[in-house]
Amino acid sequence: MFIFYYRLSTRLLLVMLGCVGAWVGIQRVGQAPFPEILYSDTSNRQLYSTSIGCDSLLIACARHSRILLDGLYSLPVADWSPDGRTIAVHMNEGWLLYPRDCLLVLQTCQPSHFEAALPNIRIAWGPDGSTIASYATAKNATTTIETRGCWEGNSLCLQKRVILSELSLLKDPTWSADGSRMAFADYTQSGLVWMDTQCFDKAEGCADDLQLLAVGANPISWPSLSADGRSALLMMDTRNSDTDQQLFIVELDTGAVQQITFRAGTATFPDWSADERYVLFSGFEKANSGDLQLYVMDLARHISLPIVHHSGRDVAFGNWGTR
Numbered sequence: 001m002f003i004f005y006y007r008l009s010t011r012l013l014l015v016m017l018g019c020v021g022a023w024v025g026i027q028r029v030g031q032a033p034f035p036e037i038l039y040s041d042t043s044n045r046q047l048y049s050t051s052i053g054c055d056s057l058l059i060a061c062a063r064h065s066r067i068l069l070d071g072l073y074s075l076p077v078a079d080w081s082p083d084g085r086t087i088a089v090h091m092n093e094g095w096l097l098y099p100r101d102c103l104l105v106l107q108t109c110q111p112s113h114f115e116a117a118l119p120n121i122r123i124a125w126g127p128d129g130s131t132i133a134s135y136a137t138a139k140n141a142t143t144t145i146e147t148r149g150c151w152e153g154n155s156l157c158l159q160k161r162v163i164l165s166e167l168s169l170l171k172d173p174t175w176s177a178d179g180s181r182m183a184f185a186d187y188t189q190s191g192l193v194w195m196d197t198q199c200f201d202k203a204e205g206c207a208d209d210l211q212l213l214a215v216g217a218n219p220i221s222w223p224s225l226s227a228d229g230r231s232a233l234l235m236m237d238t239r240n241s242d243t244d245q246q247l248f249i250v251e252l253d254t255g256a257v258q259q260i261t262f263r264a265g266t267a268t269f270p271d272w273s274a275d276e277r278y279v280l281f282s283g284f285e286k287a288n289s290g291d292l293q294l295y296v297m298d299l300a301r302h303i304s305l306p307i308v309h310h311s312g313r314d315v316a317f318g319n320w321g322t323r
Contacts, residue, residue, distance in 0.1 A: 035273075035321040036104070037280065038068075038087065039294050040076040043313035047078050047089060049104060049321075050308055057298050057305050065308060068103055075121045077317045081129030082177055082274075084322035088114065088132070090121050097151050112151040122172045122222075127179035135173050135184070141165040143173065143182070145200070163205030164195075174225045174232075177274070181229030181252070185221045186212070192220055192232055194252055215250055215257055224272045233272050233279060247281060247297075260299065265290070273320050280318030294318045 034052040041048060047069040054061035069076075069089065077090040087098045095114040102109040116123055116134035124133040130148045135141070141164040149156030164170065170184035170193060183194040192213045199206035218237035225232055232250045245268050247261040261267040265284030272279055279297040284290050285306075292314035297304040308315050 034278075034296075037294075037307075037321060038078045038080060038317075038319040039280075039308060039315050040072070040078065040317045041310055041313055042074075042076065042292070042316050043310070044070075045072040045074065045076050046070050047072055047076055048308075048315075052296075052307065057296065057301070057303060063307060068107070075317075077121050078319055079123060079125065080319050080321050081125050082127060082322070083129035085129055088123060088125075095123060112153070114146075114151045120171055120173075122174070124173035124175040124182060126175060127177055133173055133175060133182065135170055141170050142205075160200065162200050163207060165207050165210055172222055174223050176225040176229030177227040178229060181225060183223050183225055183229075183232055183252075185219070185223060185234070190217060190219050191215055192223060192234065192250060192252075194229075194232070211252075213250065213252060213255055215248065220248075222269050224270060226272065226276055227274070231276075233270050235268050235270060235281075244287075247279065260297070261304070263304075267295075269316050269318070271319050274322065278320075280320060282314075282316040282318065292316055 037050050039048050039050065046067050048065050049068055050063055050065040052063055073090055073092045075090060079088045085100055087100060087103050089096045089098065095116055096111040097114050098111045099109065114132065120135055126132065131145055133143050133145045135143050143162050143164055145160045147156060147158045150159060169187040171187060172185040173182060175182050180197060181194055182197055183192055186193050189212060192215055193210055194213065195206050195209045195211065199209040216236055220234045220236045223232045223234040230252055232252060234248055234250065235245045236248055238244050238246050245266045246259055247267045247270050249258045249260055263283055264287045267281050267283045270279050270281045277300055279299060281295055281297065282292050283295055284292060291309060291312065293306045294308035294315050295304050296307050
């Protein structure tokens, strides 16, 4: 009798373990890995892509990087459109817009040319990837918005020029995924400039709608808006030094500021993942020394891990792709 119950219990245990194993396997299959990441080797002026072969930073897994483009501009920034269809690459003569598969798979087609209004190293993709906003300044600070037809060269090209300000000198435009807000860094003032994009419909422009949010005593740069435009991820100089930068999250409506990195080395050029759980950024391992590496930060677990290191070279401008 004891042997019978022992065998029965063992079989039940094996069945239960098999079910648990199958459930875990289903969970793992169901969890999509990280999307492909673009980044730049700024020493050799090359554009790379890399993939993380697992769905957790806590798991040791393979990471594969490959060169996409060579001989780029001195600041080789690449920016993936929100719909994943297009990759914009900053070149000396302006921006080149590559269809995703053209750059990542075929690598044989010719890109479209997008002439930004000012040779800024940031453009702002519209909510669905069908529009681009660039920034310019002459007598007035303006943003120019163009639809996909403009860079694809067809009759669906629409262009709108919106006056922003006569006082501010803005840079680093960013547009929320829902289209509700845009934000900029300001060359002349220490703070984040943002606005509700409803002002685009005003004949007089958005000058009266710009809001300056004081983040700290030092300049900020490279803002990245949350999907709803309520929060901004950015980098800011600390300790009155442009060689000691850390990352912050700012709530636009309340002005609340949270510092999220406290590194001995810098934390620069952040990019928020679409679900706002992860942050890509560049940094030195030690204070202002070594090679500039690419890190990913898990905001939920409060951990950061290096994911790309090119020995003797600097990598930066990490940019999330789409799943």
